[in-house]
Each structure stands twice: as structure tokens, then as C-alpha cells.
Amino acid sequence: MRAAPTILHLDMDAFFAAAEQAAKPSLRGKPVIVGGLGPRGVVATASYEARRFGVHSAMPMAQARRLAPNAAYLVPRFSLYRAVSEQVMELLRGLSPLVEPLSLDEAFVDLEAGGSAHDAVGARAAGEQLRRDIHAVTGLTGSVGLAGSKMLAKIASEEAKPDGLVLIEPGTERELLGPKSVRILPGVGPATGEHLRRAGMTTVADLAAAGEDELVRLLGRAHGESLYRMAMGYDDRPVVAERDAKSVSVEDTFDVDLHDRVRVRMEVERLAERCVQRLRGAGRSGRTVVLKVRRYDFSTLTRSETLRGPTDDPVVVREAAARLLEAVDTTGGVRLLGVGVTGLADYTQEDLFAQAAAEAAERAVGERDAVERAGAAGAGVPAAHSGAGGTGSGESGAVGGPGVPVGPPEVDGRARPGGSAGAPPRQGDGVAAPPAGESGGRPEAAPPDLRDHAGPRPGGGLGGAGGADDGVVAAEIGLGDHGGPGVQAASSAGEGRVGPAGGRPVSTAGEAGEAGGTAGRAGAGPDSARMAGGEARRWSAGEDVRHARYGAGWVQGSGLGRVTVRFEEPGSAPGRVRTFWADDPELEPSDPLPLVPGQSSWPASLPKSRSVEGGGGSARP
DNA sequence: TCTGGGGTCCTAGTACGA
DNA sequence: TCTGTCGTACTAGGACCC
Ligand SMILES: [Mg+2]
Secondary structure, three states, X not given: OOOOXXXXXXXXXXXXXXXXXXXOHHHOOOOEEEEOOOOOOEXXXXXXXXXXXXXXXXXXXHHHHHHOOOOEEEOOOHHHHHHHHHHHHHHHHHHOOOEEEEEOOEEEEEHHHHOOOOOHHHHHHHHHHHHHHHHHHHOOOEEEEEEOOHHHHHHHHHHHOOOOEEEOOOOOHHHHHOOOEHHHOOOOOHHHHHHHHHOOOOEHHHHHHHOHHHHHHHHOHHHHHHHHHHHHOOOOOOOOOOOOOOEEEEEEEEEEEEOOHHHHHHHHHHHXXXXXXXXXXXXXXXXXXXXXXXXXOOXXXXXXXXXXXXXXXXXXXXXXXXXXXXXXXXXXXXXEEEEEEEEEEOOOHHHHHHHHHHHHHHOOOOHHHHHHHHHHHOOOOOOOOOOOOOOOOOOOOOOOOOOOEOOOOOOOOOOOHHHOOOOOOOOOOOOOOOOOOOOOOOOOXXXXXXXXXXXXXXXHOOOOOOOOOOHHHHOOOOOOOOOXXXXXXXXXXXOHHHOOOOOOOOOOHHHHHHHHHHHOOOOOOOOOOOOOOOOOOOOOOOXXXXXXXXXEEEEEEEEOOEEEEEXXXXXXXXOEEEEXXXXXXXXXXXXXXOOOOOOOOOOOOOOOHHHHOHHHOOOOO
């Protein structure tokens, strides 16, 4: 706790939703909800307009729809948020080199370390200037908290929301915090809050009065101590600029529970591959592989296996995950699967082998021996276990080399438990692939003059009466999923890489829903050119596109082989809607545009938006 | 139509070697 | 050398955050 309120906490207001509103002028002032659009999605961010309906983060999407049926529902676009975040962080680094990002939209800044403020007056001025700069560069608003400690700065920014600044003058924290709920303290969630309530403590003052011993007795050592300190206003954690990630993980919740073991195995393999992709993308390797399974009843378990050394080999991770899976009972169904890697390092044991081998080769020793001995010696390899000499030194023979588990599994690196790992990814759960081609209910081409589908709207909004045509509601229709039979034909072509049954969830529940949802639009055919025989691509609600003649816009809805685009962009007036065939050659995906036109700080090339988000709209698990 | 995905940190039990 | 103790790894689960 320093004497001057020079620790700043920035928190962007309703970040994802606000970014979408800035990118899509027709959504400004309207309730916008960003989150998963599948049947098991939850709300990531609700705009303030949507919050008035009672919608908030982490709420199941289904519930949000009941509360705000006419809101715009959009899938998150992390490439956009990352780009905006980078602009904001750059502004923060202008204030001080000591910037500690907590997430895409939050960070601490040590103003004193940057020399940009040394007292309350200077801190407030810097904070207000920062808010103006953020708005000028990104078009978005952020809230600022200033205090003498991290905790208080964070509480202050919370109080400042939205679009405000709050400064807590050192010395006033006890009286300010005292009457407030324990829930305002970072680290006090529902469980701890309830725990404390049962013990008769509801306010921060109650915690301070209870004393450290009592809190430790109640909540355990670390939590109790830290809570007591916070309640007293003690907090001297420094702002630290850079922190390496400690784990990398990937998980998927399936639209429908998985029952087929073969399918479960296949999904675990795919998750392992994706996990390693990300691991390698970050230039890291890891030593402990973790499998996560959430069952039909939401009970969750993890199983982990620690290897002899860090790896970034997809085969090693995949096989470890597969072994872990074999020990899990999945009868009843699986709702979620995840694969993660922890114990990260910047090198792999394979690296060390190679390096040692090279050195050994120089000494002109027989190659194989050299490799094996080097591997065992493993200069700098994380100890096999606690004891220095212990299990380690004798085991040069461990056949699998890197990736052989430390513990019990008597693996020789070749035998595959259950003989299943190598099984070909047979078709999944019996969703027969429909015949490809131009069959079925797909509407035939109409004259290629484009009709205005929705017509200009007063005020340009999607206000409308919210009829079947309410574009935003339509935005989710067919999104990344099979629709009626006709659409299914088209979509299966688009997923060819996955194989016959595609990456779709089991069963037919989704189909029924989708078919019903799209039925109303079946008659309205879009009029535009179509590609000769190409695969119909999939369009995600909210993604940016560019049309050869109509310019920039975003996908408002898609389904039945058609895609509805609203033509507008960050600087523009609210735009109008047009509908095209999904395979219209004049329509192509594009990267997000800067929210304020002409910003030099906008990343020249954005991280691949398509692979990150869409990835598998269709394969959405 | 109930409950995401990416993380962090902590606790507790067990095993093991010194 | 035996035994109790201690530190460290490993594993599993849970709370919390955005
Ligand atoms: Mg925020």
C-alpha cells in the first residue's frame, strides 16, 4: 500500500459487446449479447442495453433468449478483440513500462514506475487522459480505478463502471470498504461468500473484526490470510509486467452428449492435436498431460500423467491422453472433453536429445549409444522425481525416450492400451451422410439481380417489429449446423475433411430444431451468382465479409444455402441487408476493420480469424 | 433448451527419499 | 541403522476470474 494512488486499473466496459457495436453501427444502442450460439452456449458479454433485461455474463444463452428475445446474438470474434486490446495495451505502455495485463480488457499500470504520476492529482489527470485516448483510438469506453494498491484499484474501477473514474485516497480505504459486501473482494465468489455468511460475516468490516486466525480456520491458510489482509487494506503486491503461461489447454462441450466410446476417443485425439498446435505456436513444451471429462450429469474429473521430460510432440501428447481416457468410465454420456498440458518449458526433451547427440557425434562415438546415454544423462532435464539419484539414473533404457510416463504405466512406447489408439476414425455416431450434390430442398437459382431483402429501415436499426425477418434473430439460424435435408447436403460437402459423419455431434436433436427454425425462410430465394460446383462455405453470424460490388459488411444470418449480409462498417451509417447464395463468388470473408478508421496502431495482419473462430462452425462439437 | 473456454492458485492425500 | 520428520513430486479436485 503506497502513499499515493498511483496504481491504475483499467477495465473496458462490456468489452466484446461494445467492440461489436462499434464495428456494426446498426447495433449501437441495441441490446447485444456475445456468446456461444449452440444449444449449450453461455453469455460471454452482454451490452449495457442487454443487461437491463437481466442478462449477464455466464448466463446460459437459453435463459438470455427468454429474457431478451430481440437482442442481437453474436459469436465472439477474438481476432477483433485482440486487435483492439493491443491498441489499448499500447496506450497503457505509454504511461509506464510496468503494465500487467489480466485479460484482453483489463490491466494494472504502475504510474509511479513510469514517471507519469507521483500524486493523486497527477494520477487522476493521467487516468482521465487515458480514457480520452482510449476512446479516440478505439471508439470504446473504459473505466479507471486509481488507488495505492492493486486490490483497491480494481475495486475502484468496478465502482467507476461504466465510463468513469474513481480514485481511492489512501487512508480512506477502511471506512470505504467496511460497509461493503465481502463479495466485492477479488477472490470471494459464491462459495466463499456463502461460507462466510454462514459464519455470520457479510461485510468487509466483519472480516477485519473476525481476525486473521478465525479466517484461516474457516477458509484455510492462504485464503484466510489474504482475505484478512484485504479486509484491512493491506496489499503490497507489485505490478509485474510479464508472466509466462503455466498451462495450455483445449476443451469442447458437445451440443449433444457423446455415448460412443470410439467417438470419444476420436475427439480426445483431436483435442490433443489442437492442444499441441497451440503449445507449439507459443514456442513451449510441457511435461504433464491432463485429460478432462465432464459427464452427462456435469460431474467433472481430471486425470493426468507426467512425462519424463517436456514434449511438444503431438504423438506423445495424444497417446498420453488416450491412455488416460482408458481409465475413465464414460457410461451415461460425456458432455465435455478437454486436453491440457502443464509444467511448461521452453525446450523439449527431444531438443536435449538432439543436442546431446550432436555433441556426442562430434566426439565420434557410436550414434545410437550416444543418443541413449545423452538422453539418460539429460543435462538440465527436470528431475525425474524428488530424489536426486533416485529413480532416475539407472534407467537409461527407458525405451520410449521422451514421453514415457514417470509412473506406473508399464509402457514401452509401442503397445497401445486396449489396442484402440490406432483404430481408424471410423464414422462417428451414426449420422449417415446425406448424398452430396444439388439435391433436395435447395432452392434453385433465381435471376441474378439482387433484391433488397430487408429494405431500408427507419433509423437504420434492426429494430423492426421483430418478425420472422428480424435479421438478428436469424443470425443464428443454421449457424454452423446442419439444417434440413437440403442444407445438410450442402454442409456435408463443406466438411469433407472430417469424413463421412463429420464432426457433428451425435444424433438428431439438433436437426429437428434447425429444420424448424429455418422453415419460415424457405420461400425467399436469394438472387446472386453461384459458383459452378464448388463447396458451399459456411458463414458465421457476425463475421466480417466483403462483396465485390457492395463493399464491407457482416454476416447477419445464414442457412438453407443462403447468407444475409448487412453492409456497413465502423465509420458508416447503419447499413442495409442483402441476401446471397452462400457460395456467391463475389462474397468473401475479410479481416475486422479498425473500429476508428485510419488507426496506425491497428495490427497490419490479424491473427487468422477464420481458423481461430470459425474453425468449425460446422464441426462445433 | 442449464450451466463456455481459457486460465490461475490452493488444498489434501500419497509416495518417496534423506 | 531405525524411526520420525520433513521436503518435494505427483495427483485430484475445487474456487475463482474474465
Ligand atoms: Mg471489462
